[in-house]
Amino acid sequence: MNSLSDTLGAVAVTTIILILVGKFVLMLWSWPTLSARMWPWLRMQKWWPVPAERTAEMLLHDQLTPVQYHQLCDSGYLDLSSALHPGRTYRIPRGPGQVLVIEHDRVSERLCVQPASGGLPEADVVLIHKLLIEADEDGYLHTANHFPRSIWH
Amino acid sequence: MGVLRVLSHRGDDRYTWERNAVEVGDPEAVAAVKEAERIFAEQREKGATAVKVAPGKPAERIDRFDPEAQEIVMIPRVVGG
Numbered sequence: 001m002n003s004l005s006d007t008l009g010a011v012a013v014t015t016i017i018l019i020l021v022g023k024f025v026l027m028l029w030s031w032p033t034l035s036a037r038m039w040p041w042l043r044m045q046k047w048w049p050v051p052a053e054r055t056a057e058m059l060l061h062d063q064l065t066p067v068q069y070h071q072l073c074d075s076g077y078l079d080l081s082s083a084l085h086p087g088r089t090y091r092i093p094r095g096p097g098q099v100l101v102i103e104h105d106r107v108s109e110r111l112c113v114q115p116a117s118g119g120l121p122e123a124d125v126v127l128i129h130k131l132l133i134e135a136d137e138d139g140y141l142h143t144a145n146h147f148p149r150s151i152w153h
Numbered sequence: 154m155g156v157l158r159v160l161s162h163r164g165d166d167r168y169t170w171e172r173n174a175v176e177v178g179d180p181e182a183v184a185a186v187k188e189a190e191r192i193f194a195e196q197r198e199k200g201a202t203a204v205k206v207a208p209g210k211p212a213e214r215i216d217r218f219d220p221e222a223q224e225i226v227m228i229p230r231v232v233g234g
Contacts, residue, residue, distance in 0.1 A: 055164025063206060083211065098234075112234035116200070119162035120229070128160065128228050135204040135214040145233035 036076035036094060043123070056121035063127055072126070080130060084137050092129040095122055098147065099129060111144040155220060157189040159196055159227040168192055175220060186220050193218040193227070200230030 028034055042048060043057040061069055064078070072078045072094055079102075082088035090111075091100040098110040115128060132140045157168040168189045174182030193203060197216075204212040205222045212226075219225065 052162060052164035056160075059158070059165055113231050114234040116230040116232045117162075120160065121162075121164055124160050124164070127226075128231065131204045131206070131212045131226060131228060132202065132231065135212040136202065139202075139214075140231075143231055143233055 037073045040073055040094075040123070050121075053121045053123070056123035056127075060123040060127050063130070078126060078130060080133050082137060083134070090129070090133050092126055092133075094126055099144075108149055110147040111141070112147065113140065113144045155186070155189070155222055156224045157193060157227065158224065159192065159201075160229055165226075170220070172221065190218045190220070193225070196227040196229075202228045202230075204228065 040057055040061075043050075043053045044061070045054075048054045060072075064072065068078055076094050078092045078094070080090045080092060082090065085103075087104055089102040091102055093099070098112050100107050101109045101111060113129065113132075115125065120128075129140075155170045155172045158165040159168075168185070170185035170189055171179065171182045175186050197203065203215050203218075204226050205215050205219060206212050206224050206226055215222070215225070
């Protein structure tokens with residue numbers, strides 16, 4: 001009888017510990033600063049099971065300067081200066097979200113632009129924003145849906 | 154080496170050609186560059202934007218295939234969300 005209750009007690013304690021450890025890992029995993037670093041690193045590993053994500057991450061890594069890539073991994077977004085509008089910066093998020101237009105340290109509007117066909121890896125979407133803003137800023141702004149500060153602030 | 158990359162749900166599809174070999178008329182290289190040019194035109198018809206990229210330079214939009222380019226990226230059509 002004592003042995004059974006000891007076993008049950010050990011199982012209960014182990015289960016509680018596993019749940020707590022799991023919750024802690026999940027909490028760390030969803031912490032933006034950590035996940036912004038962790039996922040890109042994981043995607044670049046040879047064993048990563050989704051080849052498209054690995055290819056896209058490698059391409060993004062190659063297309064950004066080391067400073068830009070570190071910024072993206074550290075903060076979860078990429079800041080890109082406007083070539084047409086002095087003092088304007090586009091803040092491109094990694095993952096879902098709108099591109100922020102920052103003028104003189106203040107978000108002036110949000111832009112929503114997305115690939116017409118879905119299913120592109122996250123890293124490719126970041127690269128698309130970056131390349132289009134650099135190569136065809138006017139066209140990018142013309143395509144985007146604009147959400148001025150007055151709407152959402 | 155010239156590279157044409159087509160971004161897609163597979164990551165990107167790469168098509169390469171030897172720029173030096175094209176200049177001297179190597180048949181394989183010429184065929185490769187023609188295939189890249191065909192894909193370029195096909196993607197443009199689908200609404201893709203073509204940009205020329207080179208290390209240390211901002212991306213440059215191009216409307217015609219450039220066999221001299223080091224790297225061309227085809228960006229699939231985008232829409233306002």
